[in-house]
Amino acid sequence: MLSFGREMPEYAADEHVVSLTLYGGAYNEKVARYVGRRSKEGSQFEIVDLILLNYLATRDSISDLDASRLCQREPDEMKRILDDLSSPAKKLLEKRGGRRGTYHLDRGVAVELLGKARYSQLRDIETVRFPEMIRRFVELHGSISNKECRELMKLGDSNAAQVKASQILAELSGPNGFLVPDPKGGKYKSRRYVLRDGMSSTKKN
Secondary structure (H helix, E strand, C coil), X not given: CHXXXXXXXXXXXXXXXEEEECCCCCCCHHHHHHHHHHHHCCCCCCHHHHHHHHHHCCCCCEEHHHHHHHHCXXXXXXXXXXHHHCCCXXXXXXEEXXXXXXXXXXXXXXXXXHCHHHHHHHHHHHHHHHHHHHHHHHHHHCXXXXXXXXXXXXXXXXXXXHHHHHHHHHHHCCCCCCEEECCCCCCHHHCEEEECCCCCCCCCC
């Protein structure tokens, strides 16, 4: 059912009877075509793969805990499955954020199932939201560091996350940005950023 883009069957049981409900009607043609094409190319889909594929074909993302409940797997096992599906070898999903980040369809899969416009829209939401969050944080607290930026955007503490946060802060402190490095100093990880003069939208008493 899932490989043909249909809704997941439902099972119910008691001491004497097991019932199975299969849902007909509309189906996701793009999912069916994708699974069919990849299967002909030699790819093998486990039941968990198909559950996640169908779920994310109609939703933006899923957390590891929600995936654990959806797929009826233990959290640690589900985390390993999600990370495996996000690996370069599988490339079914991509992870954004730190250890407790969210999982999305990989770009190639998302473009095929959601379309270029929808995929770009989802990425743009993130691109627009992060600067707004950072600006608001600095307006409220006076400055922001690499660590605080990572915490704010749930990027985690990996080296890659530190580099990404540094790149975001550097871009926002460029010629057209609203941040500047704190003149009090600090390098790389210890550097703090403050609002550029005249950029604050918060009135101070």
